[in-house]
Amino acid sequence: MTQTPCRNDLFLSANEPFMPVILIEDDKILRVIEAILDPRVSIERLAAFADFNSTAVEDFSDWLNQTRRALPDLVPSELRFIKTPSELKAHLKDADLLITESLSVGAQELSQAPRLRFIQQFGTQTSHLDLNACAQRGVRVKSLRRRTNIAMAEHTMMLCLNLAKRFTLANQLVSVEDLACHGMDYKPYDTRFTPNANYMRLTDLRTLNGSVLSLLGFGEIAQEVAKLAQAFGMTVLCHKSRPLTPAEEEHFGVKCVTFPELLARADFLSVHVPMTDKTKGMMGHDQLSAMPRGSYLINTARAAIVDHDALVQALQSGHLAGAGFDVHYSEPVEAGEVLRTFPQFLATPHVGGASRLNVLKDIQDVLQNCQTFYKRVL
Numbered sequence: 001m002t003q004t005p006c007r008n009d010l011f012l013s014a015n016e017p018f019m020p021v022i023l024i025e026d027d028k029i030l031r032v033i034e035a036i037l038d039p040r041v042s043i044e045r046l047a048a049f050a051d052f053n054s055t056a057v058e059d060f061s062d063w064l065n066q067t068r069r070a071l072p073d074l075v076p077s078e079l080r081f082i083k084t085p086s087e088l089k090a091h092l093k094d095a096d097l098l099i100t101e102s103l104s105v106g107a108q109e110l111s112q113a114p115r116l117r118f119i120q121q122f123g124t125q126t127s128h129l130d131l132n133a134c135a136q137r138g139v140r141v142k143s144l145r146r147r148t149n150i151a152m153a154e155h156t157m158m159l160c161l162n163l164a165k166r167f168t169l170a171n172q173l174v175s176v177e178d179l180a181c182h183g184m185d186y187k188p189y190d191t192r193f194t195p196n197a198n199y200m201r202l203t204d205l206r207t208l209n210g211s212v213l214s215l216l217g218f219g220e221i222a223q224e225v226a227k228l229a230q231a232f233g234m235t236v237l238c239h240k241s242r243p244l245t246p247a248e249e250e251h252f253g254v255k256c257v258t259f260p261e262l263l264a265r266a267d268f269l270s271v272h273v274p275m276t277d278k279t280k281g282m283m284g285h286d287q288l289s290a291m292p293r294g295s296y297l298i299n300t301a302r303a304a305i306v307d308h309d310a311l312v313q314a315l316q317s318g319h320l321a322g323a324g325f326d327v328h329y330s331e332p333v334e335a336g337e338v339l340r341t342f343p344q345f346l347a348t349p350h351v352g353g354a355s356r357l358n359v360l361k362d363i364q365d366v367l368q369n370c371q372t373f374y375k376r377v378l
Contacts, residue, residue: 021115022074022077022079022370029359029363032053037075037077053356070371074367094115096117096118110137117373147359152300153227154228155348163346186199211267212237213229213235213237213266213267214263263290264291271305281306282305293318297323303329322346326349
């Protein structure tokens, strides 16, 4: 049973004369920092955090206490969650620490932050941070390779493998009775002369090695996917709003191409763009039709980036050999969802990030970095 934390029992020291001010880019993943550092966090929020993490942490109160013990200089802290550049600038004058994912920080912002000494980038991409300006101001910057992104990349490759090997069908075909249940007849090979491999005669089995994986978008998750795909011997293409430089292509081992070329060459196409008004329905009928017949579509980003009806039509016609989605048009998926009727449509319940421990360990690393660099300037 999930234990609901009692706020008064959790904070080891909530009466410090001075609390560091931490600015945090508002993100649902980062909000759990409230439960760790903010003595003002409500019982309702603590209960929500405990419930969300209950699939991985049986006693959330104990996890909080263990995490706090490693952060003596940060417990408690004053947290200010910000969303926009204007909100960032409004609070910089008080900031001791900043945890950001996409908010830009340059010389102008730093000039307004006399107390700021450390910036934690929640991820590995730091192009929105002026690292030279930070160095000149004595502001340390540290990035984080997020475990959740690695898990998402593993999930993407799992979907590719399952589709290529027709796992959902193969998993049911190991006996003559299994064949009969699928309306198929067993026809043995003449094993006097041949091996007995694939004795159920599954067709259209694929190999990842030598295939082309097209990545729509090339953020941190897609970059993790590219590493894994290359280990399988796949050729990796990508398309992004700002094309990669030749040096970046060499670094990541990918080729950045136009959107039409990305579609036309894809044996597997994996979606890795954020959900915006611009990307909604980005993969519609025309785009799916531009993919080679018999190719596969993977979506671990957001369902609506792929037009629902166009996807149904592509699967019905056989133009797509299959699709694998970890995200769906409604969650939970509605019982009457037609996509569920296709055996070549793989669906997982938004579990690509794997165990909640991935997120919690990422958060612990973020705060431990903050503790380390904040302590140095006390």
